[in-house]
Amino acid sequence: MTVTKENTTIGFIGTGVMGKSMAKNLLKEGYSLNIYTRTKAKAVELIELGAEWKDSVAELAAESNVIITIVGYPKDVEEVYFGNTGILENAKPDTYVIDMTTSRPALAEEIYSYALSKKIYALDAPVSGGDIGARDGKLAIMVGGEQEAYDVVFPILDVMGGNIVLQGQAGAGQHTKMCNQITIASNMIGVCEAIAYAQKAGLEPERVLQSITTGAAGSWSLSNLAPRMISGNYEPGFYVKHFIKDMKIALESAKEMGVMTPGLELSLSLYNELSEKGEENSGTQALIKLFED
Incomplete structure (x- = not known):
């Protein structure tokens, strides 16, 4: 065909x-x-x-x-x-x-x-x-x-x-997506920590992003989700509940293969906490709320 x-x-x-x-x-x-x-x-x-x-x-x-x-x-x-x-x-x-x-x-x-x-x-x-x-x-x-x-x-x-x-x-696409989600999991923590740090230091987070998105820290999450965090826009581009589902699949697969994933485990625990606060239908950028609290 x-x-x-x-x-x-x-x-x-x-x-x-x-x-x-x-x-x-x-x-x-x-x-x-x-x-x-x-x-x-x-x-x-x-x-x-x-x-x-x-x-x-x-x-x-x-x-x-x-x-x-x-x-x-x-x-x-x-x-x-x-x-x-x-x-x-x-x-x-x-x-x-x-x-x-x-x-x-x-x-x-x-x-x-x-x-x-x-x-x-x-x-x-x-x-x-x-x-x-x-x-x-x-x-x-x-x-x-x-x-x-x-x-x-x-x-x-x-x-x-x-x-x-x-x-x-068959299955290789899903395994690759798990690699993607494992990478994002730790990266989202870093993005939130960076914004919280910038705010505490008295910096303008938007201006900080102008510098760090094009350097070695650059990532899709930093460029696309950090501005939403700063503006308080938590509309879902990707739901918290679905990211939790993905991380659980990745963690299960990693354990079956004997792969260490401490960053993934930490991210999953934080997103579970976020979900328990009623944010399961928010976008993944809502993680910043834990750091602001």
């Missing part, structure tokens, strides 16, 4: 902060899009832009030849892929399925193996870049699966991403 706008109908499941923007970009590019989400109201904007609503996962799967999912938790992934009403029992042979949820590497391998038994081609392709990357079509997309399947769906991934890399076999 060669993906063209004429021969491809994309089924899209998941219209959260990032999923909605990703789906919008596919529509703007001219792809036909079937859409399903648990709450139809969340899909209204996409329907108005031309997406076709489907009443169930099964219906969407049967009427699409490329299916993209970006849902909340591994249990949600299992629910949409498996069982009599799931994607893999209802999609036609030669369908391509791309799970862009951050999920367990072992689950990605399970989906791949079962899909292959149905002559369905599965890729795990978690993303990074937050709401801004999703909006601008500049996400980092980390892919696990077969080269042939990757090559087929690359034009679709290219609409949503600016840095797309096939990392290896």
